[in-house]
Every structure is written in C-alpha cells, then in structure tokens.
Amino acid sequence: MRASHLAVAALTGLLAWRFDAAAATTIHRARGSILSVSPQQIVVSSLTGDSRTFAITPQTRYATERKLALSAIQPGSYIGSAAIPGGNGTLTALEVTVFPPSMKGAGEGHRDWDLAPHSSMTNGTVGALKQANGDVLTVTYHGGTQIIVVPPGTPIVAPGPGNYDALQPGMKVIVFPSPKDPKVADRIAYGEDGLTPPQ
Structure with missing residues (x-):
C-alpha cells in the first residue's frame, strides 16, 4: 500500500506543470524532437525549425504519455x-x-x-x-x-511517471522551463512507443 501511495504522489508531482494556471501564459514550452541529450542538457528542435537548449539538473522531472x-x-x-x-x-x-x-x-x-x-x-x-x-x-x-x-x-x-534513461535523440518531447530560469528544464514529457505528447 505504501508503494502505491508513493507512486500516486510521484505522478501528481510530475504532472503539476499541467495545472499551473499562472505558468500557462508566462512559460514558453518547447515542443519538438530531441536533437541531443546528456545528463547535463537537452537540445530540442522546435516546430518552427530552430533549436532550444535546456540544462538538466537533479531537480528535473519526467513524465510519460x-x-x-x-x-x-x-x-x-x-x-x-x-x-x-x-x-x-x-x-x-x-x-x-x-x-x-x-x-x-x-x-x-x-x-x-x-x-x-x-x-x-x-x-x-x-x-x-x-x-x-x-x-x-x-x-x-x-x-x-x-x-x-x-x-x-x-x-x-494517459500520463505516467517517466525517467531520464528513456530519453533518446529523435524522441518527441515537451520541455517545460523552470519558472525561475527559462534555460533550465523543470519537466520533460515524452510519449511511449513513438507517441508525440499532444499537449
């Protein structure tokens, strides 16, 4: 039962980005494909053809869809x-x-x-x-x-908790910058089995 409670708490925390009404109009999310990824940073090609680079920190969170x-x-x-x-x-x-x-x-x-x-x-x-x-x-x-x-x-x-190890070049993602620093990845959402996160 404790493991189940922890999983629920983790999922709720991972997906809190989706419900931040204030952030909806102030945070510019990056939607696109991973060009490169390392434990220190992720580079994403945007839908307009340019790229954006975000630092990855121990506080960066991950979610699957x-x-x-x-x-x-x-x-x-x-x-x-x-x-x-x-x-x-x-x-x-x-x-x-x-x-x-x-x-x-x-x-x-x-x-x-x-x-x-x-x-x-x-x-x-x-x-x-x-x-x-x-x-x-x-x-x-x-x-x-x-x-x-x-x-x-x-x-x-449907959403679920994710992890850094699943990230690969070419994968479709949404990167949510930190409200405190737009160059830091606060959360990264990616799809399972080639799914493009639709949000």
Whole structure:
C-alpha cells in the first residue's frame, strides 16, 4: 500500500506543470524532437525549425504519455483537454488526457493555453457524454462548464511517471522551463512507443 501511495504522489508531482494556471501564459514550452541529450542538457528542435537548449539538473522531472482509445473517456472521468473555440459556444478538442482517479480535482478549471492560437486548457469531470461522430463531452469544474467536441482522430492519452534513461535523440518531447530560469528544464514529457505528447 505504501508503494502505491508513493507512486500516486510521484505522478501528481510530475504532472503539476499541467495545472499551473499562472505558468500557462508566462512559460514558453518547447515542443519538438530531441536533437541531443546528456545528463547535463537537452537540445530540442522546435516546430518552427530552430533549436532550444535546456540544462538538466537533479531537480528535473519526467513524465510519460501512452495512447488510449476514445472509449477510455467515460462519464465521471477526470480529464484535461487542450482545445480551440468551436461553433455555438463549444470547444473543439486538440487532445484529451485521461487522468487516474487519484488525480481527480488536480488543477481543476479553465485557462488559456499555448498549443495553438486562442487555445485553452480545461481540467474537469466528464458528465453527460454524447457518442456520435466522435464524442461531445460536458465537462464541469468549480465555477463553470464547457462543452467539448472530440473529433475522430483526436489524440487521447494517459500520463505516467517517466525517467531520464528513456530519453533518446529523435524522441518527441515537451520541455517545460523552470519558472525561475527559462534555460533550465523543470519537466520533460515524452510519449511511449513513438507517441508525440499532444499537449
């Protein structure tokens, strides 16, 4: 039981970056492929073709993401979804992360995000779920509700704890700089089996 509690605590700590509302608009994340990595630094090629270098320290944390089926989203699921404005006041999901029950309530709310122009991040509980050509989710959180349309093919992932040894050149990652020093990697997220972290 103690090992299980430690794993939950580690996962919660590793993924705290996703829920920092203040950091959402102030931290510039690096999304791309690893050009090189060593115990001292990681160099990432960005989506625009340039590269960014971050120092790796003993405090740098790691997280994995694995692919899920759309059916993993159920009423009562606690999710996070990066999305863009859709029609009739809805949001269109760019990705959905399905969190373990132990993380229910973490970072609950709706905030700006930097994945795409006018994108947002919503963390909340799935209530009504309409399954049609994709899913239409009613996501509730303290103080609000969002209707999120999940088109077919939208990346659906689950998070987990990672480690430095898994990092390899060519791997798709998101590097989250330290709030105290933008040249230091605070957290690094990578996908399993070639998955690109979709956030």
